[in-house]
Amino acid sequence: MTTTHRSLCVLCGGQDGNDPAYLQAAGSLGRLIAKAKLRIVYGGGAQGLMGGLSRAALDAGGEVIGVMPRFLREREPVQEGLTKLILTETLTERKMIMTQLADAIVALPGGFGTLDELTEILSWRHLDIIAKPIVIADIKNFWAPFFALVDHEVKTEFSPPRVKAGYKVVKAVADVLRAAGLAK
Secondary structure (H helix, E strand, O other): OOOOOOEEEEEOOOOOOOOHHHHHHHHHHHHHHHHOOOEEEEOOEOOHHHHHHHHHHHHOOOEEEEEEEHHHHOOOOEOOOOOEEEEEOOHHHHHHHHHHHOOEEEEOOOOHHHHHHHHHHHHHHHOOOOOOOEEEEOHHHOOHHHHHHHHHHHHOOOOOHHHHHHOEEEOOHHHHHHHOOOOO
């Protein structure tokens, strides 16, 4: 196994979603990260986009670190064959560890868990707690309602305009590594 030092934290859903493009994007990103000899840090699940991402990376010879709260391990299957599994006590600890282990963060489509992770990490970025690149992969305009909410927060002056500079948006996973500053 090749040891890598640069890592990309991938936030994504534990479900497939209603469009095959979401799962396809997760698998493509997993293969892309493995091919680039980068390590994936993600939630550790074996289902949905998380499973598609991790299996594709592992099948391509990549390194994958799963970070999962103990209580979730009892509720959902952990991806087999992970390079490493880190168990945490809380979701907040999970987010902190995933962020600490990563050189950049990317969000694919997902549910409340993905939204929670993304908004907390964006808050940390806004508060200058982290300075890592954050990329939102807007597959099939999945994140359009989120961007509308951010625009609304800025318009109503609950968030300053500079919050939008805290992340980059790409439409295809092929552009993730470049936007994250991890392309060779």
